[in-house]
Amino acid sequence: MCAAREEDVLQDLVGSDGAITEAANGVAARFGLGRVTHLSALPGAGGRNVLIETEEEPWVLRLGLSPATLGGVSSGLPTGLDVLRSERFFAAAVREKTALRSPWPYEIDDARDLIPVPYAIMPHLAGTTLGWAEDHDWGAVGTALAEAALELHRQSWPAAGNWDPATNDILPSENDPATRCRALVLDLIDRTAMTSEPLDSSSTEWLSERLVHLYAEPVKDACLVHGDFVIGNLRMAEVHRTWSVTGIFDFENARIGDPEEDLVVHMWWACYGRRPEAAVSFLRRYQRDGPVSTRIYGYVLASLLGNWEYGRRMNFLWYGDARTFLDWAGPLYDDFDRVVAAAVG
Known part of the structure; x- marks a missing residue:
């Protein structure tokens, strides 16, 4: 897979209408995720998260894009790979020091043969992400x-x-x-x-x-x-x-x-x-x-x-x-x- 611009990477990875791309199958094989059954882009301002559904369990692929496209602390890091490394550090700290569940294992791949930017693979956490317009207590x-x-x-x-x-x-x-x-x-x-x-x-x-x-x-x-x-x-x-x-x-x-x-x-x-x-x-x-x-x-x-x-x-x-x-x-x-x-x- 080749994308001319970083902002095109997610679109090329997911494919049209959620089509399962060669890159997605390659990622699944590399990390032993199981057979891919569906791909979808996850919401968020960054546009860098993909839900990979397999026959066994769902996973999230997170792209390590340029820190210049981010806000907050991460915008000051040298590279997109460093953003992922920082996240992995804190995901591990939450897992080790608290009773909360964080995405773990948090695996990083910087080979750039399947995807032209570094990326991370992690489990899709159980539960629901709420929206303010929804009716809840x-x-x-x-x-x-x-x-x-x-x-x-x-x-x-x-x-x-x-x-x-x-x-x-x-x-x-x-x-x-x-x-x-x-x-x-x-x-x-x-x-x-x-x-x-x-x-x-x-x-x-x-x-x-x-x-x-x-x-x-x-x-x-x-x-x-x-x-x-x-x-x-x-x-x-x-x-x-x-x-x-x-x-x-x-x-x-x-x-x-x-x-x-x-x-x-x-x-x-x-x-x-x-x-x-x-x-x-x-x-x-x-x-x-x-x-x-x-x-x-x-x-x-x-x-x-x-x-x-x-x-x-x-x-x-x-x-x-x-x-x-x-x-x-x-x-x-x-x-x-x-x-x-x-x-x-």
């Missing part, structure tokens, strides 16, 4: 997510830091997570200036005024932070009206940091998806056994701005009629504030 879903987050954050690490491709380990950061977050916001402002929608002065001033929340109190513990802890990256199941998380995946933005960094993505997405009850129950349950401070008001700014920079850089039509970051993020920040008040009040 969203309060119960939020509680289940909080319990999974608490389990993810239970094991402390010696120091905050990012995965290092040279050592295949965590490189401790010279700064605490709050200071790193402030530096990230400033970097995102600079990167947004290179898109078609640079931040206007009102948006920049609005951000600056609220970053003071990052220094409400010192960060005490470092733990594994998923970096994009939201329903789209979780598998869930409902048994007797009780929800639980059956698996967690997509570790491309994982790092070791402040557990409170992991609270904000689900919360603002729940507001965006018009399911604030999922955010209220989430924060209410998490704070019973985990740390919650006003730092979350700083972390949510970084998450919102990271989404804005990535979406504008990739020309995704995510923001409706909003012409400035403040137009889009301001109402979500206000909704986030109302959720916090409801959960801690």
Whole structure:
């Protein structure tokens, strides 16, 4: 198989109308997956995941595309292969240090004879990935997510830091997570200036005024932070009206940091998806056994701005009629504030 551009690789791999391609059969033979019965592209902004259904069990093939096409921590890695290696490191850490299920084994192939980019093969986790438009008991879903987050954050690490491709380990950061977050916001402002929608002065001033929340109190513990802890990256199941998380995946933005960094993505997405009850129950349950401070008001700014920079850089039509970051993020920040008040009040 040969693709002229990286963005064509997934389309060529799946084939027209889910046709089983020679490359897919080759991957299945290489990793002993069994006879391929169906292929389909999985949803997601990155367009790099394929569901491979076999006679034995389903698998996911994940393409290691250029970090320039990604957002968050992974966008700073040298190569697409390193993105996959980083994910494998954190998938192994979740498996070894928590009771949560991550995609394992996580096998990587960089031969580039079957597919012209590196890729990973992993089991398709059991359960369902929910969507905000679906009709569920969203309060119960939020509680289940909080319990999974608490389990993810239970094991402390010696120091905050990012995965290092040279050592295949965590490189401790010279700064605490709050200071790193402030530096990230400033970097995102600079990167947004290179898109078609640079931040206007009102948006920049609005951000600056609220970053003071990052220094409400010192960060005490470092733990594994998923970096994009939201329903789209979780598998869930409902048994007797009780929800639980059956698996967690997509570790491309994982790092070791402040557990409170992991609270904000689900919360603002729940507001965006018009399911604030999922955010209220989430924060209410998490704070019973985990740390919650006003730092979350700083972390949510970084998450919102990271989404804005990535979406504008990739020309995704995510923001409706909003012409400035403040137009889009301001109402979500206000909704986030109302959720916090409801959960801690």
